[in-house]
Structures are given as C-alpha cells and as structure tokens.
Amino acid sequence: MKYKLLSAAAVGAAVFAFGASAASATTLEDVKAKGFVQCGVNTGLAGFAAPDASGNWSGFDVDFCRAVSAAIFGDANKVKFTPLSAANRFPALQSGEVDVLARNTTWTINRDTALGLNFRFINYYDGQGFMVRKSLNVKSALELSGASVCVQSGTTTELNLADYFKANNLQYNPVVFEKLDEVNAAYDSGRCDVYTTDQSGLYSLRLTLKNPDEHMILPEIISKEPLAPAVRQGDDQWFDIVSWVGYAMINAEEFGITQANVDEMKNSPNPDIKRFLGVEADTKIGTDLGLTNDWAYNVVKNVGNYGEVFEKNIGQGSPLKIARGLNALWNKGGIQYAPPVR
Numbered sequence: 001m002k003y004k005l006l007s008a009a010a011v012g013a014a015v016f017a018f019g020a021s022a023a024s025a026t027t028l029e030d031v032k033a034k035g036f037v038q039c040g041v042n043t044g045l046a047g048f049a050a051p052d053a054s055g056n057w058s059g060f061d062v063d064f065c066r067a068v069s070a071a072i073f074g075d076a077n078k079v080k081f082t083p084l085s086a087a088n089r090f091p092a093l094q095s096g097e098v099d100v101l102a103r104n105t106t107w108t109i110n111r112d113t114a115l116g117l118n119f120r121f122i123n124y125y126d127g128q129g130f131m132v133r134k135s136l137n138v139k140s141a142l143e144l145s146g147a148s149v150c151v152q153s154g155t156t157t158e159l160n161l162a163d164y165f166k167a168n169n170l171q172y173n174p175v176v177f178e179k180l181d182e183v184n185a186a187y188d189s190g191r192c193d194v195y196t197t198d199q200s201g202l203y204s205l206r207l208t209l210k211n212p213d214e215h216m217i218l219p220e221i222i223s224k225e226p227l228a229p230a231v232r233q234g235d236d237q238w239f240d241i242v243s244w245v246g247y248a249m250i251n252a253e254e255f256g257i258t259q260a261n262v263d264e265m266k267n268s269p270n271p272d273i274k275r276f277l278g279v280e281a282d283t284k285i286g287t288d289l290g291l292t293n294d295w296a297y298n299v300v301k302n303v304g305n306y307g308e309v310f311e312k313n314i315g316q317g318s319p320l321k322i323a324r325g326l327n328a329l330w331n332k333g334g335i336q337y338a339p340p341v342r
C-alpha cells in the first residue's frame with residue numbers, strides 16, 4: 001500500500017474510504033468483530049519491536065500491543081503486526097490500516113493536532129542522542145563541528161539535529177535516508193561520523209553494528225522524546241482503552257502485582273488491589289471502558305507489569321541493559337506516574 005500523509009481534516013474521509021466497518025463501528029467493535037488488534041510497530045529495532053526468523057514479534061512496543069489484546073480478549077496473541085517505517089507510520093494509522101501505533105513515536109503538538117492523532121500514555125521517556133566511533137576521540141557533541149551526521153527522514157530527529165547545531169553555532173553535513181537499513185549501513189561503513197536518533201534507539205542499533213565495542217554514545221541528550229502509543233482522533237473509548245492499558249501496567253508495578261503473583265493478589269486485603277483486579281464487589285472498572293472487569297488482571301497475567309516488560313525487553317534481562325532512569329516509577333526516582341484505577 002502507498003502511504004500519503006493526511007491532514008486532520010482528511011483523516012475522517014480516509015477512514016471512511018478504508019472500509020465501511022471502520023466508519024460505522026467503533027474501533028472496539030471493529031477489533032472484536034475481526035478478532036484481533038492490528039498494531040503498527042517498528043520495522044525492526046531489537047528490544048522494541050523485531051520479528052524472529054519465524055516471523056514472531058517481540059519487544060517492548062510489541063508487548064504493549066499484546067497487552068491491549070489481553071485487555072480486550074483475555075489473550076495476548078490476538079494481535080497482528082504491521083511493520084512501519086518512520087515515514088509510513090502516520091498514514092497507516094490515519095487510514096485505518098492499523099488500530100494503534102506502538103512504535104517509538106514521539107508525542108509532539110504537530111502530530112497531536114495537524115495529523116489528527118491522540119497520545120496520552122507515555123511508555124518511554126526518551127531524548128535524542130549521538131553515537132560516534134571511539135576512534136574519533138570525541139567526548140561531547142559540542143566537538144562535532146564539521147561532522148557528517150546520519151539521520152532518518154520522517155522523524156523528530158531531523159529538526160532537533162538542525163536546531164542543536166544552529167543553536168550551538170556548529171557546522172554539519174546531514175546524510176539523510178528514508179529507510180532504517182540505509183542509515184545503519186551508511187554509518188557502519190563509515191560514510192558518516194555520527195549517528196543520531198532517540199537514545200533508546202542508539203542502544204539497540206549499536207548492537208547491530210559490525211563491531212559494537214568500537215562505538216560509544218555521547219552524554220548529551222538534545223531533546224525531549226516522550227514516546228507514546230497513538231490512536232486516531234474521533235474515538236474516545238478506544239483512546240481510553242489504549243491509555244488505560246498502559247496506566248494499568250504502571251499501577252500494577254506500583255502495587256507489586258506481577259505476572260507470577262497476580263492470582264494470589266486477588267486475595268489481597270487491599271481494596272485498591274482488589275478493585276484493580278476486578279474482584280471488588282460492584283466494580284465497573286472494566287464495563288465503563290467497554291471491557292470486562294478483569295481486563296487489568298488479564299494484562300498482568302498475560303503480559304506482566306510495566307517494570308517486568310521493561311526489564312525483559314530493554315533492561316537488565318536484555319542485551320540492551322538500559323537503566324530505568326526517568327522510566328522508573330515516580331516513587332523510585334523516575335517520572336512514570338499513572339492515574340489511579342478507581
């Protein structure tokens with residue numbers, strides 16, 4: 001399919017054109033009728049979203065899609081993945097080809113307004129960084145004047161890069177590609193001195209280089225990249241479901257509810273935990289959302305809490321070994337904070 005970026009006004013028409021069901025039914029009804037969630041993910045960023053040789057997807061963003069599936073179907077596997085490049089991701093969501101985009105995507109005002117999308121739950125607080133060869137002997141981005149910089153088009157990265165070099169009165173040569181593979185190959189072959197993207201992406205991409213140990217990530221973070229799942233505007237119920245799945249994962253971590261103890265936790269004396277798991281009498285925490293009251297239980301049981309998903313895919317249990325940093329809970333030194341499920 002060919003993608004064309006649409007303005008917010010054109011999104012409604014595009015959804016109609018994509019299929020009558022998408023126009024007449026809510027997204028939840030549509031998802032239930034087809035029996036799966038169509039999730040837009042990265043084309044291949046190990047730790048975040050990547051397929052194995054048999055086409056099975058895994059990663060931090062993939063697990064978010066699986067959590068949405070678990071909340072709706074009580075089964076994490078009712079999900080299909082659409083790999084999307086930086087440029088293709090928004091048209092695919094706008095047109096209705098995917099129900100949700102979970103793809104290292106920065107929430108910006110332009111995307112939230114002009115592109116007709118909605119963002120709320122930030123699943124990863126990130127920032128843009130730089131990777132260089134150690135042999136370049138550079139300790140700070142401020143020493144990069146005159147460097148050639150590999151960057152992918154269709155990203156927030158391009159504009160941040162221009163702003164940073166301009167603000168610091170530094171010269172640079174942008175080497176821009178549309179496809180991730182092309183950027184990777186250009187940097188690895190030495191065509192650029194610097195690779196810039198989200199710092200989380202750099203941790204992942206460094207491991208795919210011929211000699212990862214020959215490269216380092218510089219300390220500067222030059223932007224705010226709040227990465228968040230996105231949906232189309234115009235369906236508040238679907239927006240709520242996607243947002244609250246994320247918040248449920250954070251709340252589960254805060255409550256100490258894990259994939260292993262979630263059944264036991266149903267007997268907790270804490271009414272907040274009971275309500276969260278849908279076992280408090282008269283709770284409507286699911287039905288008000290169009291789901292069953294055990295939707296949050298199903299998310300934790302099938303996928304895990306936020307911390308578990310983080311550590312397994314991109315943290316200490318993974319080759320990336322990214323520290324929780326800003327993504328630690330608000331009461332553990334980070335800024336991950338979810339509104340209460342009550």
Ligand SMILES: N[C@@H](CCC(=O)N[C@@H](CS)C(=O)NCC(=O)O)C(=O)O
Nearest residue numbers: 043085086104105106155156180201
């Ligand atoms: N967070 C930034 C950058 C996201 C982005 O697309 N990063 C690149 C480099 S890590 C990527 O994931 N490319 C994968 C692809 O195009 O398939 C944004 O939302 O624009």
